[in-house]
Amino acid sequence: xSTATPRRRRMSRAERERQMLDVAEAVFAEQGYRSTSMDExxxxxxxxxxxxxEYFGSKDGLFHASMAxxxxxxxxVTQKAMAxxxxxxxxxxxxxxxxxxxxxxxxxxxxxxxxxxxxxPADSGDLVEETRQQQSALITGVLKSFAPDAPxxxxxxxxxxxxGGCERLALxxxxxxxxxxVEEAAGHMTEFCWQGLSPYLP
Amino acid sequence: xSTATPRRRRMSRAERERQMLDVAEAVFAEQGYRSTSMDExxxxxxxxxxxxxEYFGSKDGLFHASMAxxxxxxxxVTQKAMAxxxxxxxxxxxxxxxxxxxxxxxxxxxxxxxxxxxxxPADSGDLVEETRQQQSALITGVLKSFAPDAPxxxxxxxxxxxxGGCERLALxxxxxxxxxxVEEAAGHMTEFCWQGLSPYLP
DNA sequence: GCGTTAACCTACTTTCGGTAAGTTACCGCG
DNA sequence: CGCGGTAACTTACCGAAAGTAGGTTAACGC
Numbered sequence: 053x054s055t056a057t058p059r060r061r062r063m064s065r066a067e068r069e070r071q072m073l074d075v076a077e078a079v080f081a082e083q084g085y086r087s088t089s090m091d092e093x094x095x096x097x098x099x100x101x102x103x104x105x106e107y108f109g110s111k112d113g114l115f116h117a118s119m120a121x122x123x124x125x126x127x128x129v130t131q132k133a134m135a136x137x138x139x140x141x142x143x144x145x146x147x148x149x150x151x152x153x154x155x156x157x158x159x160x161x162x163x164x165x166x167x168x169x170x171x172x173p174a175d176s177g178d179l180v181e182e183t184r185q186q187q188s189a190l191i192t193g194v195l196k197s198f199a200p201d202a203p204x205x206x207x208x209x210x211x212x213x214x215x216g217g218c219e220r221l222a223l224x225x226x227x228x229x230x231x232x233x234v235e236e237a238a239g240h241m242t243e244f245c246w247q248g249l250s251p252y253l254p
Numbered sequence: 255x256s257t258a259t260p261r262r263r264r265m266s267r268a269e270r271e272r273q274m275l276d277v278a279e280a281v282f283a284e285q286g287y288r289s290t291s292m293d294e295x296x297x298x299x300x301x302x303x304x305x306x307x308e309y310f311g312s313k314d315g316l317f318h319a320s321m322a323x324x325x326x327x328x329x330x331v332t333q334k335a336m337a338x339x340x341x342x343x344x345x346x347x348x349x350x351x352x353x354x355x356x357x358x359x360x361x362x363x364x365x366x367x368x369x370x371x372x373x374x375p376a377d378s379g380d381l382v383e384e385t386r387q388q389q390s391a392l393i394t395g396v397l398k399s400f401a402p403d404a405p406x407x408x409x410x411x412x413x414x415x416x417x418g419g420c421e422r423l424a425l426x427x428x429x430x431x432x433x434x435x436v437e438e439a440a441g442h443m444t445e446f447c448w449q450g451l452s453p454y455l456p
Numbered sequence: 457g458c459g460t461t462a463a464c465c466t467a468c469t470t471t472c473g474g475t476a477a478g479t480t481a482c483c484g485c486g
Numbered sequence: 487c488g489c490g491g492t493a494a495c496t497t498a499c500c501g502a503a504a505g506t507a508g509g510t511t512a513a514c515g516c
Binding site for chain 3: 062
Binding site: 205206208209210212213214215216217218219220221223224231232236237240241243244245247248249250251 | 407408410411412414415416417418419420421422423425426433434438439442443445446447449450451452453
């Protein structure tokens with residue numbers, strides 16, 4: 053047991069950095085941002101605290117970096133899902149389904165991603181905003197392709213409404229896991245949005 | 255200037271408590287939860303830190319108490335607005351308008367109100383949940399009166415979508431103050447929701 | 457083998473939430 | 487008026503955790 057993986061071993065910067073991100077992601081998800089101490093993350097990495105600071109600068113920096121991966125993955129997953137669709141309503145449906153599936157399979161980390169950063173100090177709370185901007189651009193683009201004649205401000209507004217609705221519904225599902233399946237959630241969201249958009253569709 | 259309000263004066267419990275809540279609300283809104291120290295709030299109250307703990311138990315306790323007033327006001331304002339309406343769509347419109355007007359007139363504290371409570375540590379998170387249930391129940395009730403035949407789970411889902419959509423759109427407006435008036439925001443929200451609900455209306 | 461460097465550690469400071477134990481002003485009562 | 491009780495208030499501290507200065511050791515090229 054003790055020899056299988058030498059408890060402490062020198063690693064290259066890249067290797068150690070990746071390990072730290074893995075550990076940080078898990079611990080933040082488990083305990084939340086505030087309750088997680090840098091000492092614990094360091095311990096679980098089999099390394100001392102100054103190493104974390106060497107690599108990530110601060111607790112916020114580490115959090116930021118660890119969440120960035122989830123953010124990229126979410127973007128990737130939803131984008132790819134929508135790319136496979138044909139008609140507009142199918143785009144919506146696939147995007148929603150991918151989103152709720154992502155949340156379901158990352159449910160621990162997701163709550164962290166969505167709710168914790170809001171209380172992190174201003175500079176790193178922006179990360180979540182960044183994530184939303186990215187998703188926002190994605191969605192606004194999709195909406196524009198549905199309804200090319202709708203005013204931009206309207207599309208922006210609808211984008212925000214959709215993002216907020218998705219997040220809230222997803223958070224609600226984490227608190228009521230048995231109330232609604234992934235497909236039902238995606239279905240409700242799709243239906244609601246589709247109806248909402250209907251006056252602007254060609 | 256120095257004699258107008260004696261810098262330090264004994265106050266009754268109720269009076270001091272109210273003053274502490276006023277100060278806390280302002281400071282949290284100004285600096286955010288994490289950057290605010292109990293020492294600073296105590297200073298601005300002209301009182302020492304243990305008094306805060308005597309009255310509110312913890313930093314989280316103080317925060318919750320200070321936010322509770324805003325939430326109560328929000329609830330009150332939206333409920334009263336809707337009570338004056340006649341037909342269903344007017345209920346929606348008035349509720350939305352009241353909501354966005356409230357946000358507009360409390361914009362500095364609003365970001366705090368919306369985003370901070372989500373991050374409190376597990377032990378006291380229930381307080382937030384409680385308040386949210388209240389708003390949720392209000393909306394779900396309204397929806398049920400619109401669409402008595404829709405399944406409860408669907409109404410719950412729509413409630414979450416609506417709350418999330420409102421919050422996001424309101425936050426977006428605080429970052430883009432000139433992009434959209436209160437009436438336009440309320441209008442978009444009303445239209446989107448009304449359309450979304452349409453399949454369930456009698 | 458041997459020196460350079462990059463990974464790593466020990467031991468410290470500071471900040472801040474929270475607390476124990478004591479002090480002072482007000483208020484009713486004789 | 488004085489005096490005692492209580493409720494408002496304070497000083498002075500603790501512990502936990504973020505962040506840092508400076509030294510140590512293992513690996514790798516020569």
